[in-house]
Structures are given as structure tokens and as C-alpha cells.
Amino acid sequence: MYRYDEFDAQIVRDRVNQFRGQVERRLSGEILEDEFKPLRLQNGVYLQLHAYMLRVAIPYGQLNPRQLRQLARIARDYDRGYGHWTTRQNIQFNWVALKDIPDVLDLLADVEMHAIQTSGNCIRNTTTDHYAGAAMDEVMDPRPWCEIIRQWSTFHPEFAFLPRKFKIAVTAAEHDRAAIRVHDIGLHMRERDGVVGFEVHAGGGQGRTPHIAAKIADFVPESALLDYLEAIMRVYNRFGRRDNKYKARIKILVSETGEAEFKQLVEDEFAAQREAEKIVLPQAEIDRIHAYFTPPELAEKPAESAAFERAKAADPAFALWAEANLHPHKVHGYASVTASHKPVGGIAGDATDQQMMVVAHLAEAYGHEDIRVSHAQNLILPHVALDDMYDVYRELDAAGLATANESLISDMIVCPGLDYCNLANARSIPVGQAIALEFASLEDQADIGQLHINISGCINACGHHHVGHIGILGVDRKGEEFYQITFGGRADEKAAIGEIAGPGLRAEDVPSALKRVVERYRALRTEKSERFIDTVERLGTEPFKEALYATD
Amino acid sequence: MTSVRPKLKPDTPKTVTAWETATGRVVYMTADHGWTSDPTELGVFTGEAGDEALAKAAAQEGIVTDPYFMEVSADGAISGRETLRETIRAVGPTTHPEFSRAETA
Numbered sequence: 001m002y003r004y005d006e007f008d009a010q011i012v013r014d015r016v017n018q019f020r021g022q023v024e025r026r027l028s029g030e031i032l033e034d035e036f037k038p039l040r041l042q043n044g045v046y047l048q049l050h051a052y053m054l055r056v057a058i059p060y061g062q063l064n065p066r067q068l069r070q071l072a073r074i075a076r077d078y079d080r081g082y083g084h085w086t087t088r089q090n091i092q093f094n095w096v097a098l099k100d101i102p103d104v105l106d107l108l109a110d111v112e113m114h115a116i117q118t119s120g121n122c123i124r125n126t127t128t129d130h131y132a133g134a135a136m137d138e139v140m141d142p143r144p145w146c147e148i149i150r151q152w153s154t155f156h157p158e159f160a161f162l163p164r165k166f167k168i169a170v171t172a173a174e175h176d177r178a179a180i181r182v183h184d185i186g187l188h189m190r191e192r193d194g195v196v197g198f199e200v201h202a203g204g205g206q207g208r209t210p211h212i213a214a215k216i217a218d219f220v221p222e223s224a225l226l227d228y229l230e231a232i233m234r235v236y237n238r239f240g241r242r243d244n245k246y247k248a249r250i251k252i253l254v255s256e257t258g259e260a261e262f263k264q265l266v267e268d269e270f271a272a273q274r275e276a277e278k279i280v281l282p283q284a285e286i287d288r289i290h291a292y293f294t295p296p297e298l299a300e301k302p303a304e305s306a307a308f309e310r311a312k313a314a315d316p317a318f319a320l321w322a323e324a325n326l327h328p329h330k331v332h333g334y335a336s337v338t339a340s341h342k343p344v345g346g347i348a349g350d351a352t353d354q355q356m357m358v359v360a361h362l363a364e365a366y367g368h369e370d371i372r373v374s375h376a377q378n379l380i381l382p383h384v385a386l387d388d389m390y391d392v393y394r395e396l397d398a399a400g401l402a403t404a405n406e407s408l409i410s411d412m413i414v415c416p417g418l419d420y421c422n423l424a425n426a427r428s429i430p431v432g433q434a435i436a437l438e439f440a441s442l443e444d445q446a447d448i449g450q451l452h453i454n455i456s457g458c459i460n461a462c463g464h465h466h467v468g469h470i471g472i473l474g475v476d477r478k479g480e481e482f483y484q485i486t487f488g489g490r491a492d493e494k495a496a497i498g499e500i501a502g503p504g505l506r507a508e509d510v511p512s513a514l515k516r517v518v519e520r521y522r523a524l525r526t527e528k529s530e531r532f533i534d535t536v537e538r539l540g541t542e543p544f545k546e547a548l549y550a551t552d
Numbered sequence: 553m554t555s556v557r558p559k560l561k562p563d564t565p566k567t568v569t570a571w572e573t574a575t576g577r578v579v580y581m582t583a584d585h586g587w588t589s590d591p592t593e594l595g596v597f598t599g600e601a602g603d604e605a606l607a608k609a610a611a612q613e614g615i616v617t618d619p620y621f622m623e624v625s626a627d628g629a630i631s632g633r634e635t636l637r638e639t640i641r642a643v644g645p646t647t648h649p650e651f652s653r654a655e656t657a
Contacts, residue, residue: 027574029614047617049641051576080651097575347647418637419645427640429647479633 001062001370002147002292004112011155012109015116019043020102027099042122044115045101048422054093054101055118056108060128060146060170061089061373065360068371070111072356078104083356085341085349087413087464088125088167089373090118094420116154121162123153123233127169129177130374133295134336134382136328140196142172142189144290145222148281151289152226159233163240163248166233167205170198174493179375181213181495182206182467184250185232190219197221202232203254203262206461210497211251214259216266222286224270226279231270235262296368296383301333305386311393318393320442321404329383337367337381337389338374339396340403340411344436347429348414349377358399366392376413378406408445409453409518410436413464417457417474418481424457426474426481431455431507438511439518448518451532454489467491469533470514471498483510485548487517487541490533501545513548520547557620558633565626566602567594568609569638570616578641579616581605587616591642596628 004012019039026036040046044055056071063071071091075083078100079093086092096104108114117124126146133141149168153159159166171178172189180186186201197219204213220228232250239257241247254262312319326335339359342348351359359379363371366388367381374380379401384392396402405411412435415421417428432455439445454468458475465471471486482504489498505513520543521532536544560566568581572589579587583595585608597605602621609619623632630638644652 027614032613033573033617047571047576049637050578050644051571080648095576099574418640419647427646429645433647479635481636 016105041119044118063371068360072353076353138173179491205251210466216263303332308386311390324404338406339379339401413454415463425476428457570619
């Protein structure tokens with residue numbers, strides 16, 4: 001992974017010292033909240049329902065064990081013993097006192113981490129496929145370009161005060177696991193005649209007006225990528241609306257301008273860039289960045305592991321887990337492991353300090369010191385030998401991280417909702433817990449197959465409800481929580497916005513209503529391999545709407 | 553800056569709530585314009601007394617952040633349209649009962 005050079009380290013440390021001074025002045029009353037708020041937000045500090053929340057950047061979701069241990073220490077010493085993985089592959093701490101945050105930032109700086117640009121109207125953490133560098137189906141590793149984008153976008157003075165926040169995602173696999181089409185800019189890496197380049201999508205997003213991004217370029221060669229991104233950003237900076245925050249995201253600009261015209265504006269801006277403005281990345285620099293992402297040296301192994309097969313035959317729970325939570329690796333004899341942070345009835349995405357320590361240990365002992373945070377709020381060990389898998393499973397299981405449910409019905413994306421969030425209208429986590437308990441049997445979940453339920457506690461859609469196969473949106477109706485259901489959303493290469501089923505349901509009615517929907521799906525699917533989303537695609541949403549509102 | 557919460561009529565019983573600046577802890581104004589983290593000790597204000605309480609809170613920005621009116625009943629219980637939000641804010645996340653005020657006090 002990328003390592004800080006002396007300049008990176010100094011800049012981050014200086015920033016901590018600068019923020020320490022700002023916090024001291026805030027606490028002494030020298031500066032007031034109106035002045036302080038933009039300063040704290042630039043350092044990832046929010047004020048939430050119960051306390052300050054600190055959002056820490058995890059570039060493209062990659063961590064090493066030392067960093068994860070430091071996050072565990074922060075959770076233990078400065079929070080209440082846990083953190084929360086986010087859909088931007090970051091972590092949030094929910095209970096950090098403002099007076100302690102400079103110390104926390106110092107601890108982060110010790111392990112080459114920070115919280116800069118995790119808030120505010122700037123370019124946020126660039127996200128990617130959580131199996132990057134390991135997935136059998138990727139054409140190349142997207143992380144070096146995520147890192148180049150990170151370096152370009154960090155402290156970029158032209159893009160520090162955009163009309164609104166801005167999110168970029170990159171994938172290098174045909175099957176999109178990074179949800180690029182619901183990002184402000186989505187990049188799909190491809191290779192054409194030996195040249196690496198990017199298919200560029202722009203104007204995707206969720207929130208109150210969800211949009212699927214428009215494809216605005218088929219192939220931008222890597223040598224021109226940053227200039228092309230700058231052209232998009234400049235068009236957005238110039239024409240994006242600043243008069244209404246609800247219409248300020250680039251998705252509104254693309255939609256109101258029209259895809260063809262927006263594309264032309266970008267092309268014109270790109271063409272107008274003067275030679276002196278062009279960002280010339282020397283090949284040596286590109287190579288230097290790529291060198292940080294050299295794949296681990298994995299010993300050659302047969303595709304099949306006798307130890308792995310024996311353990312599966314002897315332990316059905318392990319076999320179930322292996323079926324659900326392992327992803328094919330590009331090297332024979334290895335797999336990428338999902339450490340599920342979705343225990344049935346537990347809190348989606350929460351990790352205790354002890355769980356973090358366990359995953360850090362496993363990454364060291366079995367995983368080539370590589371850990372990823374997925375946008376679905378789980379941790380991944382991307383490179384684990386099948387021979388070691390049973391040992392890894394048992395340690396994860398002992399730590400409560402081995403629920404066999406990756407991409408199954410209880411592997412929900414869930415925003416913090418009204419239990420934490422100052423913006424939320426309704427609770428999200430308890431609804432997710434109740435649904436998971438309704439479908440508690442892991443064997444049953446395996447039979448249902450892939451089904452993404454995403455839950456948001458308000459229209460801002462932090463829980464990605466628009467692109468859940470089943471989406472759930474919490475709304476407030478005269479002080480009471482109701483939940484609006486959508487069907488048919490998806491975040492992959494066939495990205496689509498879910499269709500609202502009808503009137504909202506009371507929280508207590510949601511699990512049984514979804515049970516009816518799932519039973520209807522089971523009755524309608526042509527075979528077990530037809531996923532819920534495939535059945536919706538084949539038959540439309542009507543049968544599921546009917547099941548949702550049917551009375552038992 | 554005061555949080556954007558629903559506007560309350562002058563004669564609606566209310567208190568002033570905010571966050572302690574140093575810690576982020578939720579606090580409520582007491583009848584004598586001090587601060588408490590215990591919602592059972594909050595002061596109830598109406599009319600001009602409410603405006604005066606909010607103005608006093610706003611003047612204490614080093615100590616508290618984002619003060620705003622919260623609707624309560626005449627005896628100081630959380631009430632009105634924001635009851636659920638304010639109850640969760642007062643007690644703690646419903647998903648972590650071990651962190652509830654009663655447990656952590």
C-alpha cells in the first residue's frame with residue numbers, strides 16, 4: 001500500500017497542530033461555532049445527535065494491521081469501544097470529545113492516517129472495489145489510480161469549495177462492486193490496444209433526487225485522466241448551482257444541462273486547457289505509485305486445497321460460510337475473505353476494538369498485512385490461502401465476525417439513522433436488526449441467495465436505499481416512524497433506482513411484509529440461481545408490491 | 553448558529569438544549585440558566601422568558617454549541633412532534649442500551 005513520504009507526514013502533522021490551535025481557541029470562546037464549524041468539518045468532525053463524530057479517511061478502503069490496531073486503540077481510549085464502517089470505506093467514531101480530537105488526530109498521523117476531506121464541499125475519499133488487486137475478474141488493480149486521484153484531489157485549492165460534496169469511485173472489473181454509476185464521477189478502467197484508460201461516467205448520485213450517471217467518455221487514456229477530471233470539476237465549479245443546496249450536486253447540473261450538452265462543455269473545457277496547465281505525470285511517478293501496490297508474493301498452490309475440502313466436509317457451518325463469504329482470487333489456492341460485520345440481530349457495520357484487533361492479527365498471520373473496508377460495511381482479508389481458511393474462520397467466528405451472509409439478505413447497508421444522526425427522520429438500525437432476525441436461519445438465507453437490502457433513515461440516502469434490491473427509507477409522519485419500500489434498485493453495472501412500492505409501513509410490519517415478498521420471489525423464481533433482482537427484472541415489481549401489502 | 557428545528561409558539565412550554573462544546577455531551581438549561589445533562593432537571597420556559605433563556609445560551613458559545621428550543625410539557629417532560637428524536641438524544645441510541653443515560657450516569 002501507499003506509504004507517506006516525508007512531505008506527506010509533515011503536512012498531516014502540521015494540520016493536526018493547526019487544528020489543535022483551532023480547538024483551543026474554540027474552547028476558550030475566542031472563536032465561535034459559526035467560525036469553527038467549517039474548520040472542524042474540514043477535519044472530519046461533525047456534531048451529531050449525542051456527541052461529536054469523527055470520520056477518519058481510509059483511502060480506497062485499504063488498511064494495514066498497524067493502522068487497524070490504532071483505530072482499535074482510539075475506539076477503546078477515546079470512544080466507547082467501537083467504531084462504524086461507512087459506505088465511503090471510512091470509519092466513524094461516535095463519541096469522541098472535541099477536546100480530545102487533536103490527540104486522536106496525532107495518533108492517526110502516527111500511522112499515516114488523517115480525517116482531512118472526510119466532510120465539506122470538497123472531493124471526498126475515492127472508493128473502489130474492495131477486492132481490488134485480488135479479484136479474479138479485474139483487468140488490473142485500480143488502487144494505483146485511486147492513489148493518484150487522492151494525491152491530485154487532496155488540498156487542491158480549486159476544488160476546496162465546490163457547490164457541494166463530490167465523490168469519485170473506480171472499478172476495474174466488469175462486475176461493478178464499487179457502485180460507480182451512483183457517484184459524481186464513476187471511472188471504469190479498461191485496456192485498449194495496450195493503453196490503460198477510463199470509461200468516464202458523471203452525474204450519478206442518490207439523496208433526494210437520485211440519478212444514474214451518464215457515460216460521458218468511452219475511453220480517456222491514463223495520461224489524460226487528471227486533465228479530464230479537472231475539466232469536469234471546472235465545469236461543475238462554474239455552472240453547478242450554489243443558490244440551493246438541494247440542487248447543488250453535479251447530478252442536477254448534468255440532468256438540467258442535458259447529457260450531450262454537459263459532455264460538450266467538458267470536452268470544450270478539456271480542449272481549452274493550455275499546455276502549461278496540463279498535468280504531466282511522468283511515467284517514473286506513475287511507476288513509483290504502482291510499485292506501492294505490488295501484489296503480495298503468494299506461494300504457488302494447487303487450485304484445490306485438501307485441508308480446505310476436509311474442513312468443509314467435517315464442519316457444515318464452515319462449508320456454509322465458505323460458500324457465502326469467500327470470493328475467487330486471481331491466484332490459485334487463495335480467496336478473499338469477508339469478515340462479516342452483520343451479525344444476525346446485531347448492528348450493521350459496527351466493530352468493537354477487540355474485533356479490530358482480531359482482524360489485524362489475522363491479516364498479519366494469514367493475510368499478507370492487507371485489510372479492506374467494503375462500501376457494504378464489512379472488512380475484507382483479500383489474500384488468504386485456502387489451506388489456512390479454517391483457522392481464519394475459527395478466529396473470526398470466536399470474534400463474532402463469521403456470519404455466513406456476504407451479499408445475502410442480512411448483509412444490509414444501514415445508515416446510523418435517528419439513533420445517531422442529526423439529520424435522520426427515523427431509525428434505521430433497529431429495522432435492519434428486526435429484518436435480520438426474521439430471516440435468522442443462515443441456511444435459509446443461502447437458499448434465498450443474493451439479495452441486497454439497503455436502509456436509510458432519511459432522504460439523504462446514506463444507506464443507499466435507492467440502489468438496494470429492496471430499499472427501505474425511513475420517514476417521519478407526524479412524529480411517527482414509517483418505512484417506504486422500493487424494489488428493483490441496484491448499484492452494479494446495471495445500476496437502477498428502485499421503484500417505490502406504495503404507502504410506508506410501520507416499523508413492526510416491515511419484517512413480516514418482507515417475508516411475504518421473499519416467499520413470493522421463491523415461488524416465482526425459475527430456478528435457485530435466479531436472484532431476486534433477476535426475477536424483478538424479468539417480471540417487474542408488481543408481484544412484489546402485491547405481496548408487500550397482502551394481509552396474512 | 554442555532555439548529556434548524558421546528559418553530560415553537562411563544563406560549564408553548566419549552567426548554568433550551570445544546571451540546572457542551574468541549575465534550576459534545578447533550579445539555580439542558582436549568583431554571584436558573586445553568587446547564588445540566590439530566591433532562592429531569594431542565595427548566596421550563598414560555599414567552600419572553602424563553603427568548604431570554606435562548607439569548608443567554610447563545611451568549612455562552614464557549615461552553616455550549618448550537619442551542620435551540622426543545623418542546624416540553626408544563627412539568628418538563630419531552631413532548632411534541634420531536635419527542636422521538638429528543639428522547640433518543642436524551643437517553644442515548646436505542647441500539648446501545650448499555651450507553652443509556654440511566655446506565656452511564
